[in-house]
Amino acid sequence: MAHADPHDHGHHSHGPDHVPHVTPLPIYLKTFATLVVLTVITVGASYINLGTSVNLALALIIATTKACVVAAFFMHLASDHKFHTAVFASSIVFLGIFVAFTMFDTSARGQFDAQKKNRPAQMTDPFAKATAAPSAAPAAAAAPAGATKAGAKP
Amino acid sequence: MMSASTEAHEKGSPDFVVAHHFDSADTQFDAGRLGIWLFLVTEVLFFGGLFCAFFIYRNWYFDSFVEAHHHLDKQMGALNTVFLITSSLTMALAVRAAQRTKRSETVNMLFVTFLLAGCFLVVKYFEYTHKIHDGLLPGAMFSAQGFATQHAGVFFAIYFVMTGIHGLHVVIGMGLILWILIRAHRGDFSSRYYAPVEGVGLYWHLVDLIWIYLFPLLYLVG
Amino acid sequence: MSRAATADAVYDESGGKNYINAEKGVVSWLTTVDHKRIGLMYLVSTLTMFMIAGIFALILRIELMKAGEDFLTPAMYNQAFTLHGAMMVFLFIIPAIPGGLGNFILPIMIGAKDVAFPKLNLLSLYLYWTGSIFTASSIVSTGLDTGWTFYVPYSTTVSQTSVIAVTFGAFILGFSSILTGLNFIVTIHKLRAPGVTWYRLPLMLWAIYATSIVQILATPVLAITLLLLILERAFQVGIFDPKLGGDPVLYQHFFWFYSHPAVYIMILPGMGIISDIIAVHSHRRIFGYKAIAFSSVAIALVGFLVWGHHMFTSGQSELASTIFSFITFFVAVPSGVKVFNWTSTMWGGSIAWSTPMLYAMSFLFLFTIGGLTGLPLAMVGLDLHLHDTYFVVAHFHYVMMGGAVIAFIGGLHHWWPKMTGRMYHETPAKIACALIFVGFNMTFFTQFFLGTRGMPRRYHTYLDQFQPLHAFSTFGSWVLGAGLFLVLFTFIHSLLKGERAPKNPWGGKSLEWETSSPPPTENFHRTPVVTHGPYDFATTGK
Structure with missing residues (x-):
């Protein structure tokens, strides 16, 4: 790093020595x-x-x-810049967001399964009384993994 | 710059010059420290994903987790906790010695830290071989018999991935400690310049910090 | 060209020495720690990847010109769109602006001699190259057909392609990205020259700062995600495998916790470039400096709370979908703040119709469309209909290409004289801009119609009724491609024949215009002392 710099004026020498705490x-x-x-x-x-x-x-x-x-x-951190505490705390905050928001999903799956059973089976005629035929809603077909997951949980 | 370097020699401390793009030694120190802290943030989030998975699956497969965690050895975990806490202390003392330009004290403390890290890995090795022998393995490799619940494999997947990545950090940490140990022995550090010791120290404390959470979550409450 | 060009045309004070000719030979480039050289190497590398990924796009469009199997088999089509996406995202858009332009311009803008950790900066470039080799290696081996999102369980149990090589490449690229972000945050905090206060930072730097925060906080989660994916594929650890009790939707949470914020890694630096271009080329003090600065940070932070809107149809719980949908709308607020402030900046300015300004205006138009079409996608009910259709494809191309890439090309024109010391020819550059604008809209506006009519994405063929729109979109892609190649030729011509650039061709007020073009290795002959803001132009409006 020792780098001879002929244009090095204008910036105050090399500061005072670092004094450790x-x-x-x-x-x-x-x-x-x-x-x-x-x-x-x-x-x-x-x-x-x-x-x-x-x-x-x-x-x-x-x-x-x-x-x-x-x-x-x-x-x-007790004697360091407060900013370093803030930096470190930010990691905890964002980790908290990550865990909490993911759990909004994983702990609430299948809440509306009962209501979904009553959804109209006949998409072209939704107000007719529900028949016995199972619904073929595309959303359910697109997500077999997640939908079955809720059922699997103890 | 050259003059700064000779001046340093005259003061009797190792040659250290402020890099050309910093205006003072303090700025360079602070920059390094901030850099390390930002790196530690990435480490927390890196492990964070696994903690997230742990909490979700614990929520879902609570009985499996309770049953599976009884197969971990609390005593060994506690022993490893003591090893890591002690190594954290010696690491902190190494930094303190470097700050006061105590060369041999720095070297000794780093050496003890290195040994304690080694002890941690030895205990980990015995734990792993025991688990592998019993077939307490992740996912598809799980082959232990006599479990009352279905999802012990998920617990061991999380156990092996978390402790494995943590163990990898311990190994990397040992490499780093060895590196600054050699440099300290060579006399690179002084109260004017000890940034690498402090940086490795911060990293090592984080490794300890992760274990502080891993131990109770995996071994104690499951 | 520009009114300020002649006023202060001081070429150099160091006898023709600049960062380009300071040292010679390939080795001097490969071992350099000069942020400008590293930035330049980043630019060349990312633009090469842009070209390869762009050629994939043209191939895809040709295949889609007619229904049925033309010259790509369905399997080849899957690999082509996967590599187009993965390379564009991981190898071009994410690293290009911070790694290329950011590296070059950031230290100069704050009056520093280099970034805080120059060696780490070089390491970041080497990691980028390593990751690129892993990712691009799949082209010559077995390809990759998972889509750029690597969704499980397809990627872990079904796909026969080189998933591990590419994900490992992306894992390495993540480290490269983290190191760049870390370096920039420390540099902005610690290396500002005397007088460069936070509120005197050019808005480009606020944007880069916000980007770096996202890189630090989000990228590690991508790393652990990809690591788990690799473990899953190699050892079947079962964390994402439903057969073993794992949850594939959890993979999507992990992936999008990174990849949604990553969208802001891509667009935020673009927004920074636009702020600078509009102020400088309107010769007008920026309207709402603090609003633009803090909206960058706000976008970065709110961007962490919305990832679940990618998962409305993935079996995510209704509760989570509702929360994510609700928060997603908040992203529109800081984005809107920016667009209004840019428009207000132009009001009453003396606008130069230069190429960068034309790109900035294209950006305003295209990004606004991209942003507004994001709103219907944020509504759970509408998204069930539009999910995985061409509407989504068009939406994110308007944001990524119409936003980030257009801003990047605009920024390239804006700082080209500074980086190379050469001017480019305005006429072909403007023609190229027009071709890109027209071609882009032909290609992608069409796809909004295709999407609303039910054309699903990622299919190599389609029903006959979509044929005219698909053909039109393909013609557009040729115009777009021609425009991009014209940009390339303009730049090559400039390097060979361009006239020498003065130090301040556009009359800018920020620090990079106070040093010579190209700058000397140490950026400034003496550390500058700043006494005014980056946009203190004489014109302050009507």
């Missing part, structure tokens, strides 16, 4: 202790049956606490 040793040790304690708690909690959703929530809360501790102290 050194985190005191006890902070690292306390962080480590916190992580070990939380690991013990989360393993211990898994032996107690609190109901599946409570167990899951507890595990996620503990994991998130651990993640925050790692990010804040080991990864220096």
Whole structure:
């Protein structure tokens, strides 16, 4: 990178030296202790049956606490530019969008299957009383995989 | 630029010059750090797809997931968690040593980190061979007998893909640690310049962070 | 040509040295870390891919001129449209504007000497080449017939073609795209010259910044998707296989979480180019600077919430379809904000009828049609009828080709003098623009009618009643192709015979017009200090 540049005036020398922000040793040790304690708690909690959703929530809360501790102290977000925290947080936000919106689909499939059964079988005469013939609606034919999926779920 | 380099030598620290397109050392440091953070964002979303799949299938095949997760070894998972947490600590201490121009301390801490990463992989190896032996494999390869539920194969597909990709990150991390270990030994780093140590450190902490979620989700609550 | 051409025609201050002749030989190009050289190599590579993929398109149109099997078998037809789509998307539109024009222009526009990570930039180009080789290798091996979307279960269990090679190629291209985006974000944050505040960034850079956000946040999901697809095909892991308890629709969620935002990776930089062209060639302060800037960011963010509108007929739940449909309409708001602001910028300006301006006007017309025809497709009820018909084909060609590609060609004309140091001949360039505009509309406007009448996409033959419209569309594709080749000849002629370009041929106010054409390796002889905005023209309206 050492690059002789004859036109290099106008930009202020090479700035002052970089001075690192050194985190005191006890902070690292306390962080480590916190992580070990939380690991013990989360393993211990898994032996107690609190109901599946409570167990899951507890595990996620503990994991998130651990993640925050790692990010804040080991990864220096606590003393770093706030912008880096924002950058990292954005990944969590968009991951949340990804999971949540996908679950709008996967957890709500087949909600209207009952109503769909009553849809007019005769497309050319929709207001005639439904006959026994099964509907041949093109939309259903186009999506066999997704439509059967809902039925398969326990 | 040449003069900056000689000046650095006079100060007794390794030769480091600010790259020609940055206006100061601080800007270059910050740019590097921002770059690493953006990279970590891509890592989170890369694993995110798998977490998404995990939650969806757990929702659908809850009984299978509960049954299948009892076949994972909690003790081994917990042991690996301790290995990774400890390696995170030593990595953080390596960065701290580099920041204070403590060459041998940096090298030692990196070496311990490297060893702990190796231990993680050894434990992982035993877990994998055990699973393969029992036929607890993804999808079409699933051949274990005596399961009460149908979809254990989906659980093991997610288990193997997630831990496999995570394990690949550990291997890549070991390569990176080795690289900065050699450079640290050579004396490339000082309080004026330790960006590669810090960058690899951030990456390594992220690998730990992913495991912090993988462990409870796969081993503990299933 | 331009009024400003003579005023400040300072050719160079460094004895004829510029980034092109600074070093000689192939090796000096392959090992360069100069963003301008990398940009130029990106341009040549992506334009080559554009030509190959375009020739596929012409072949498809010829096959479709008459019903029945003419000279392509159905299997060959499937492979031709797949490669046309995959190459256009992954090898041309996504990398072309950021990798080519963006690389060249971004550091100059902010007064920097290079991007933040020059070596990473070169790595990104090498990854692009590697990915291209994997993708293009399918042409000479067994082809690819999955469509550019690689939908499962066809791609994992049925197709006999080289799915793994192409998806692995796209996986690598994803890394290339991520590295470019990462580099640009850091560069814009850290390397702005003194005085270049955020609100003094040319709008092109706001657009590129928004694009980079999408590249960072969305591309990793494509990577994991394609990786799972490869694992699925190679080992049958079952995550997407319904037989093993997996869900093929989940693949579509994964795919479109990337690929819908990817649409904005393609169109946003185009919108940036148009903002710059319209302001400079109207010699008019841009109307609603902040509105255009923030609408770019808004499009990027809202673009993450709408991917399910590709899946209304895929067996997605009614709840999800309703939510996605509703949010999709919000994308129209920032897009509309942009179109109105561009139009208002021209109002009262002194418009130069230059080639870039003609492309910008074509863009306004075509993009508006493309955008408005997206609205009926966002309605679940109408989409059930229009899904997978030529209406969809016409819609996205109006956005992708009529929007992104037209803007790209306009931008190429706009910055051509800066990049090459040569002017091009205005007359053939304008004729080419007219041919492209007419040919494009002949080809694709027709397809709206075909689609509403029920012509499904991706078929090599059709009912006789569609024959006249298909034939007309094919004639249009020839006009379009002729126009594009004329652009190529104009540029080649300019390289060989073009007159020397002055430093500011269009009278622009942003930083790239303050350095020589072509710029020296370090971009500026001294770091510029900026005291005015990029669009501070004397004319401020009536």
